[in-house]
Amino acid sequence: MERRDIFIGGEWINPSGAGRIEVENPANEQIIASVPDCGADLALEALEAARKAQTSWAAMPAIARAKVVHALAASVQKNSEALATSLVAEQGKPIGQARGEVQAAANFLTYAAENARRIEGDIMPSDNPDEEIMIRRVPRGVVVGLTAWNYPLALAARKLGPALVAGNSFVLMSHEITPLSGLNLARLAQQVGVPAGVFNVITGRGAIAGRAMVESPLSDMITMTGSTRAGREIYRSAADRLKVISLELGGKAPFIVMEDADLDKAVEAAIVARFTNCGQVCTCNERMYLHRDIADRFMQKFIQRIGKLRIGDPMDDPDLGPKVSGVEIDKIEALVEQAIAAGAKAILPGGRLREGSFSKGHWMSPTVLELDRNDNPIIRSEVFGPVVPFMRVDSFEDALTKANDSDYGLSAYLFTRDIQRMMRVSRELNFAEIYFNRANGEQVQGYHAGWNQSGIGGEDGKYGFDNYLKKQTMYVNWS
Template sequence: MRFDLDSGSVIRGAMFIGGQWTSGSAQAVITVENPATEEVIATIPEGGAEDAHAALAAAKRAQPSWAALPAIKRGEAVLALADKVEEHAEALARILTLEQGKPISQARGEVGAVLMFLRHHAGAARRIEGDIISSDNVDEEIHIRRHPYGVVVGLTAWNYPAALAARKLAPALVAGNTFVLLSHEITPVSGLFLAHLAKEAGLPDGVFNVVTGRGPVVGQALVESRDTGLVTMTGSTRAGKQIYAAAADTLKVLRLELGGKAPFIVMVDADIDRAVDAAVTARYTNCGQICTCNERMYLHRAIADEFLEKFVARSRAISIGNPMDDPDMGPKVSGVEVAKIEEMVTRARRAGAELLLEGGPLREGNFAKGHWYSPTVLEVTENTSPLIQEEVFGPVAPALRVDSFEEAARLANDTVYGLSAYVFTRDHRRLMKSPYALKFGELYLNRSNGEQVQAFHSGWGQSGLGGEDGKYGFDGYLRKQTTYLNWG
């Protein structure tokens, strides 16, 4: 398979199963478009259940010999993949911009995240540990060992397709599992490019497999199969619930990172300029298509006017354009996403939301082609507004005034989601109280978003199960075995 991005020709994709490129059973193709131009950049096989089963079989065959390697050797293989990614970093960044629409500097940042995940988890190879526990019996010890699950299935979202794949692939492989990846059908090229680099890096056949197709068909088959030991998925809460149901019959182990509706709380004593900077970054990076984005702002009444004046001015100044020219913001990923946001804003306005910055769809001039939506800021008066309760996942920022931190926390917690939350205050007591007052798996206090790989990224409520990153995330790719060793 070739990834010639400069020739102007359409990439002809294939699945990567057992170390070979194949079209499998596909009788049709999925077209991949550039969201900035609507031009087709690739055609990818629309695989089916047969291809899912073939990939799982290849992974299952490869897993025993892969797990038998010393963990440090598995880590070295992941480091070799990282070296190949670094060697071809610009090509991967261009693929991400072309298929997903993020500005090229942000795509390069995503490639940096790929390298970070690969190299960090490779370093965990010497940190797979167990325990020896005292027994109640004479001449006996209790040993707790960690073992891989076997075959891990990774299902990734379209907003950060390469980084999310690496975030799951690296710990799974180092732990001794083999891996089958299904990237979202909107953004499959970057995952296939990672497979291409893995082959160049010398990963054994079957250790890393990539199937292409649609979630309700290929994803369903991967989740339901008895050959799958663990499913790790990043995507919408709706899709997560479907996977949860599909996994029920075999009681599959699941790690689900789902939707978010992060509250952004600014108190009366906050550093307003710092809070505005963070709010802008957390709302408009990647066109607002980040699960930890600033989705709703709770502003203390005493500073709300100052904050909103500065936030609206900064929002109005956001540059939009061809992502290869590196503006502040590129297009939304699809026309369906633009229509969804447009409908949500319309409903919110009918319910009484006040427009502070009238953005919206762009469909003329340089924006006649592509999926464009400019920054929009609204003020609402009720926590029941659709913009407060439903995940926007785009450049729309609703604000609600509050009279205290306690009120802000109560309104923030009034949601089915529990992924991330922000608090800006100089009050030490509020900072210390925030982890107890806010029911979210990840808090950003006096800073913008952006997880660090040595920490733990997890959601509460309908934002997911399990988590990723750091020692806790790595441990989730290993299961425990207890042995009672009696030598008497």
């Protein structure tokens, strides 16, 4: 078992007074590492280091900051296999998907660095003589990043890159289940010359160390990816000091397939969008609405395709690795039981695997449920696992009504050849990210955000980058 330290002010610190959090490999339940269980004191120490470093970092030309971030992206690429292997060990995703996550992290950093010459302001005429009005975009200050366990490396890079290029300093706390990827990123940042205090990484629990950073006057912005429950708590904790917050939260994506859709294409997308990372993706296919005319044909193809999925050791690159923890499986099992009690029919029972090569670890096989009511608990709550419910719908309007009947508003899917339906969805479907005739997977130049209970703010592209900047207005009079 590896004992890992936290990274504050450019130094690796093993705090003597802190307890330890054990990191489990979800494929075999072996303890692979331990990290400090930081309290509020260490969280505030990290913020103080970030505050101290931020002014000089912001004073550097943006292109100089970008050069450092470019170097970090290159180092992520160079160390991709080690990063991917560590990611598999702590999170459980198949090695091919882990390599994809490492590449995504490098892409996020590279795109952020390319924004250095896009920090633009405005100059406008004043109503007064010999005066101009200048509006500048300037750093927010100290940014706290809180990330989820499903993509711990990519989510850290997604937030870190734009924050640093914009001139902020950064304190990262990954979820306690998957803290190693953030520490690995800090090690590379130190090696490429990120100045001391500009990037700090602590480990611990959100209710203690995370809350301390959210509530502290030393932090200026909170960016978090995680559950809606945690997002609400952060929102409340940040309210007293009117913190700037960006929350990317849960989702309950409707997957709509109309009678004119390319069924083979829709089935493959439904598989990818549900079972990638064992269904642990916020933009996953969480509920399928199938036009009655094609529902039977779609489901026959869908069940056959599920039968070809391989489950096994993530280092062998199967289609499905383990769930991240036993507690997460417990949550899904309880939700499936509630769904069946409310009238759902198990078309493919699936469930927890416990025997043979699956006697150790947290394994689930796919479950498919047919429903006839849109108020079933499994339609209302995020599953975040290899379970998919479906319903038959009579029309496009029926599908829209059922899809919009949700507290969430992150992502949605529509499969149709009818451009009028596509345009209606863009106007009438209340989701921030819509995939037409393809599986999920956002791109760095896009904008990833949620509406309603799926969050506020967002990441990626020019709009996501702008979140890490604030505006300053100057009235320049030379009379």
